[in-house]
Amino acid sequence: xxxxxxxxxxxxxxxxxxxxxxxxxxxxxxxxxxxxxxxxxxxxxxxxxxxxxxxxxxxxxxxxxxxxxxxxxxxxxxxxxxxxxxxxxxxxxxxxxxxxxxxxxxxxxxxxxxxxxxxxxxxxxxxxxxxxxxxxxxxxxxxxxxxxxxxxxxxxxxxxxxxxxxxxxxxxxxxxxxxxxxxxxxxxxxxxxxxxxxxxxxxxxxxxxxxxxxxxxxxxxxxxxxxxxxxxxxxxxxxxxxxxxxxxxxxxxxxxxxxxxxxxxxxxxxxxxxxxxxxxxxxxxxxxxxxxxxxxxxxx
Amino acid sequence: xxxxxxxxxxxxxxxxxxxxxxxxxxxxxxxxxxxxxxxxxxxxxxxxxxxxxxxxxxxxxxxxxxxxxxxxxxxxxxxxxxxxxxxxxxxxxxxxxxxxxxxxxxxxxxxxxxxxxxxxxxxxxxxxxxxxxxxxxxxxxxxxxxxxxxxxxxxxxxxxxxxxxxxxxxxxxxxxxxxxxxxxxxxxxxxxxxxxxxxxxxxxxxxxxxxxxxxxxxxxxxxxxxxxxxxxxxxxxxxxxxxxxxxxxxxxxxxxxxxxxxxxxxxxxxxxxxxxxxxxxxxxxxxxxxxxxxxxxxxxxxxxxxxxxxxxxxxxxxxxxxxxxxxxxxxxxxxxxxxxxxxxxxx
Numbered sequence: 001x002x003x004x005x006x007x008x009x010x011x012x013x014x015x016x017x018x019x020x021x022x023x024x025x026x027x028x029x030x031x032x033x034x035x036x037x038x039x040x041x042x043x044x045x046x047x048x049x050x051x052x053x054x055x056x057x058x059x060x061x062x063x064x065x066x067x068x069x070x071x072x073x074x075x076x077x078x079x080x081x082x083x084x085x086x087x088x089x090x091x092x093x094x095x096x097x098x099x100x101x102x103x104x105x106x107x108x109x110x111x112x113x114x115x116x117x118x119x120x121x122x123x124x125x126x127x128x129x130x131x132x133x134x135x136x137x138x139x140x141x142x143x144x145x146x147x148x149x150x151x152x153x154x155x156x157x158x159x160x161x162x163x164x165x166x167x168x169x170x171x172x173x174x175x176x177x178x179x180x181x182x183x184x185x186x187x188x189x190x191x192x193x194x195x196x197x198x199x200x201x202x203x204x205x206x207x208x209x210x211x212x213x214x215x216x217x218x219x220x221x222x223x224x225x226x227x228x229x230x231x232x233x234x235x236x237x238x239x240x241x242x243x244x245x246x247x248x249x250x251x252x253x254x255x256x257x258x259x260x261x262x263x264x265x266x267x268x269x270x271x272x273x274x275x276x277x278x279x280x281x282x283x284x285x286x287x288x289x290x291x292x293x294x295x296x297x298x299x300x
Numbered sequence: 301x302x303x304x305x306x307x308x309x310x311x312x313x314x315x316x317x318x319x320x321x322x323x324x325x326x327x328x329x330x331x332x333x334x335x336x337x338x339x340x341x342x343x344x345x346x347x348x349x350x351x352x353x354x355x356x357x358x359x360x361x362x363x364x365x366x367x368x369x370x371x372x373x374x375x376x377x378x379x380x381x382x383x384x385x386x387x388x389x390x391x392x393x394x395x396x397x398x399x400x401x402x403x404x405x406x407x408x409x410x411x412x413x414x415x416x417x418x419x420x421x422x423x424x425x426x427x428x429x430x431x432x433x434x435x436x437x438x439x440x441x442x443x444x445x446x447x448x449x450x451x452x453x454x455x456x457x458x459x460x461x462x463x464x465x466x467x468x469x470x471x472x473x474x475x476x477x478x479x480x481x482x483x484x485x486x487x488x489x490x491x492x493x494x495x496x497x498x499x500x501x502x503x504x505x506x507x508x509x510x511x512x513x514x515x516x517x518x519x520x521x522x523x524x525x526x527x528x529x530x531x532x533x534x535x536x537x538x539x540x541x542x543x544x545x546x547x548x549x550x551x552x553x554x555x556x557x558x559x560x561x562x563x564x565x566x567x568x569x570x571x572x573x574x575x576x577x578x579x580x581x582x583x584x585x586x587x588x589x590x591x592x593x594x595x596x597x598x599x600x601x602x603x604x605x606x607x608x609x610x611x612x613x614x615x616x617x618x619x620x621x622x623x624x625x626x627x628x629x630x631x632x633x634x635x636x637x638x639x640x641x642x643x644x645x646x647x
Contacts, residue, residue, distance in 0.1 A: 072372045072564075073556035077580075098580040141581065236583055261579045265552045268410040271569075272549040273577060276585075278603035283410075298591065 028070070029055050029116040033108060034090060039176050042097055043141070044106060045082075047090045050116065061085055062123030063148035064259060064287040068267050069093065070115040071108075075101045078264045080286070081119065082144040084151030091116075094144035094176060120267045122287045124257050126152050129229040133162040135216070137242050139209055139234025143167055143176045145259050145286075146233050154187045161227060164190045164216055168209035168234070171197045192216065209234075210241050217249045225250040232290075233259045243290045253291035260286050260293070305464040305475060305482035306489055307455075312462070313344040315478060319387055320344075323423070326361055327389040328354055338391070349390050349457070352433045353616050357545035358391045362402065362418050363568075365542075369414065369552070371563035386418075387474070389425045394436075394616040396426045396451050397443035398545035404608045405548055414566075423470045428456040430500050435617030437506040437630050443614040445500045458492045506630050510611050513633045514601050522636055524590065530597075530627050531590040538570035539622035540596070540629075546604075546612050549576075571596055597632060 029050045037045040048069075050056040061067075061081055070076035077099070083092030097106045126149060134153060138146045146165075153163055165184065169175050172195060184191055192215075198206040205212060217224070228251055232242050243256050262274035262281040274281035276296045288296075307315065319325050320341070327341040328348050336351035338358055356365075399419075406415040428446035429436070438444030447454055452471030456463040464482060466472050475482045516522060541547045551569035556562035569576060572592050577585045586592050604612030619628035 073554050073560075073562045075554050076552060096580060098582075102580070235581055236585075261581055261583070262585065263577050263579050265550070268412075270406070270410070270412055270548070271551070272571065272599075273569075275599075275603070277598070278606045298585070 029059065031091075031114050031116045033110055033112045033114060035110060036108065039094065039178075040174050042174070043094055043144075043176060044097075045177075046093045046095060046105065046108075047083075048093060048114065048116065049090050051113075056088065059091075059119075060088070061091075061119035063126060063152050064124040064145060064257075065119040065121050066145075066267075066286060067091070067093075067116055067118035067120065068264075069101070070117070071101060071104055071112075072115065074104045076115075076117075076265070077101045078120070078267060078282075080145035080148075080259070082147035084155065085148060086151075086155060092147075094141070094147070096141055117267065120282055121285055124149050124231055124259075124287055126156075130156070130159040132160065132229050133224065133227045134160055134164070135228055135230040135246075136163070136165045137209065137213065137230060137232045137234070137238075138166070139168045139238040140170065140174070141176070142233035142235070142238075142259075146231060147177065147180075149231055150184065150189070153189065154184070157187050162190070163188065164192065166192045166194070166209060166212050166216065168194045168196065168212075168238075171195055172199055172202045208241075209238060210245055213242060213245055217245065228255065230256040231258075232256060236261075239290075239293070247290070253294060254289050256290035257287055258290055258293055260288060262286070301467075302449075303466045303472065304485050305466070306485045307462040307464050307482055309460055309462065311481040312347075315481060316341065316344040316347065316389065318478065319389075319474060322385070324384050324386040325389060326358075326386060328391075338388070341389075347390060349427055350431070353392060353394070353436070353618055353621070355618060355621065356543055357398070357616070357618060358388055358395045359398065359402065359545045359547075361386065361388060362399065362415060362422065363406075363548065363550070366565055366567040367414065369564045369566055372561065385421045385423070387423045387425060390427050391424065392429055392616070393426050393444040393447045393451070393454070394438045394614040395545055396424050396447060397438075397441075397614045398616070399424060400450050401546050401604075401608070401610055401612065401614070402548065404610070408608075423452045423474065425453040425455065425471070425474070426451050428454060428497070428500070430457050430496055432500060432503050432505075433617055434505045435620040435628075435630070436504065436615060437508040437617060438615035439501060439504045440508050441510060441611060441613065441615045444616075445504075446497055456493055456496060458489065458496060461489075463489055463493045506617075506634075508615070508630050508633045509637065510601060510613065510633055513636045514605065514611075516636055517598070517601060522639075526636070526639065527590050527594045527597075530632055531588075531593045533625035533627045534572065534589055534593050535624050536572050536574075536589065536592075537624065538572045539624070540619035541570035541572055542568055543618040543622045544613075545616060545618070546600070546614060571599075593627070597629070600629065601633075 031048050031050045033046055034049045035047040039045050050059055062085055066078045066080045068076050069079050079093045081091055082094045095102050097103050136146050153160055181191055192212045194205045194212045195202055230246055239258050247253055260281050264274045264282050265271040267282050269280040269283040279296055325341050326338055328336050329339050329346055330336050330348040336348050338354050406412040432445050452468045454465045466475055549569045549571055550566050552566050554564050586595055600612035613629050620630055
């Protein structure tokens with residue numbers, strides 16, 4: 001199925017929100033912020049609901065895809081979706097205050113209207129990973145796009161064997177989604193959290209994410225190589241070390257999936273910002289297997 | 301099928317005046333400071349067809365420097381598009397080639413509707429170059445100095461008259477109402493045309509073979525030290541990108557007028573600026589100047605051919621005119637070729 005199906009192909013013409021004769025360009029959904037939950041000092045979790053009931057029913061996405069969120073008068077920016085694809089009511093976005101739009105959103109109130117375009121991009125091939133082990137590796141804000149595949153794993157837990165989640169953060173005050181850790185553990189997801197810098201309240205391991213990763217790799221037998229799929233998300237430096245360590249152990253590069261972060265303004269391969277070589281991250285990405293990324297010059 | 305006509309130069313103003321009654325007529329015009337710019341023509345005899353490559357390029361009329369995508373208010377959102385037909389008269393064959401490249405980019409998969417609407421209402425009338433500029437190198441790319449196809453109407457200056465070629469329906473529609481001035485060409489006109497073309501081809505000062513350059517880059521013969529030597533000369537002014545008829549990068553921003561009204565505009569952007577690729581995480585994928593200059597050249601020389609089968613360069617030489625550091629496409633291409641040949645001699 002083509003996930004990039006434009007709005008006008010799924011919604012009858014009378015439902016268009018805009019007065020326009022440029023029909024084919026129109027697929028912005030009108031949405032509403034239904035709740036805002038502060039995760040840390042910098043990141044908030046926004047729950048967003050498409051107002052029109054029919055549109056909401058038609059909107060579906062896959063783990064790893066992103067949307068363009070706009071606030072009229074402020075701007076538009078891409079955000080990866082960090083909620084379960086099976087939740088058709090709300091979309092959850094974990095957003096760090098970094099620029100114009102995000103600063104505006106951090107001051108937003110419940111009930112504010114926003115525009116939503118998408119979903120765009122490729123997804124993590126979750127079906128392909130069924131009956132295998134999954135290694136989810138997140139660095140910092142990388143946990144935001146990983147929450148969608150984690151939710152998929154939770155919902156189809158019996159289809160996966162070992163599931164490990166390795167999460168590295170700068171310090172304990174920057175931990176995201178704290179309320180989920182117990183739920184994840186309950187679903188038999190092994191959670192390994194490591195801090196770059198510890199403070200007195202932290203009792204877990206301290207160091208770089210590769211430290212925990214190596215422990216996991218070394219603790220497994222050779223079946224690990226054949227069965228494991230890795231999903232990696234984080235700052236570009238992390239990809240090199242994490243994927244390097246995994247491929248050294250023998251995990252094939254095609255079984256590691258990374259999500260690249262690039263600046264985007266259109267989401268349709270026109271503004272020429274996100275391209276790595278001749279590959280547009282918004283069209284062919286953001287999810288790539290590591291083999292493809294290695295063959296893209298200067299991708300990471 | 302290409303139909304050919306002869307138009308006496310005395311009839312040009314009359315014909316342009318007729319065009320203007322039904323279309324928005326854009327033509328080169330010499331402004332008060334002596335520069336030749338593309339603008340809406342009001343006095344027909346003032347059109348200046350003998351100047352160098354037009355700055356800025358005609359892409360401005362298909363992809364404006366700043367265009368309003370839509371405006372929003374409490375009542376909803378309304379979009380702005382150009383509704384009147386438009387004739388771009390007096391642009392160069394390289395500009396037409398550039399517009400053809402823009403077409404493959406904007407009208408391929410994921411059509412850009414703003415571009416499409418504007419493009420469908422634009423008729424392209426080019427003037428073949430009898431006097432190529434010293435900066436031009438379209439000859440090696442096949443994008444000029446005259447075209448075999450792709451135009452709506454192509455004029456060739458034959459001294460006292462124009463040789464007119466009409467290829468498309470749109471082009472035909474401009475001439476078919478004036479059979480008394482667009483007359484049948486004679487044999488002598490064809491001979492003059494042939495001579496004019498031959499003379500024009502011989503006047504090129506720069507001979508650049510971009511395919512050769514592409515091959516040496518792909519073969520890994522161009523190292524980072526070379527790109528560093530290019531990058532140190534870059535002023536990061538963005539002139540090459542803004543003047544390039546093929547460059548398409550844009551930025552989208554919102555301009556609020558009040559609390560709940562405003563407009564969203566799209567404006568040109570340039571990959572030569574550092575903030576162009578800055579991400580929320582604070583990482584800038586192309587941070588060093590060398591990455592940005594290399595990215596621009598690679599995009600034109602490697603990635604366009606890979607995606608669309610044509611170079612992202614038409615050899616118009618505008619970057620050579622605008623670049624204060626002399627690192628335009630032709631200079632860099634010749635340098636790559638030169639160092640390549642020097643290497644072969646040494647080997």
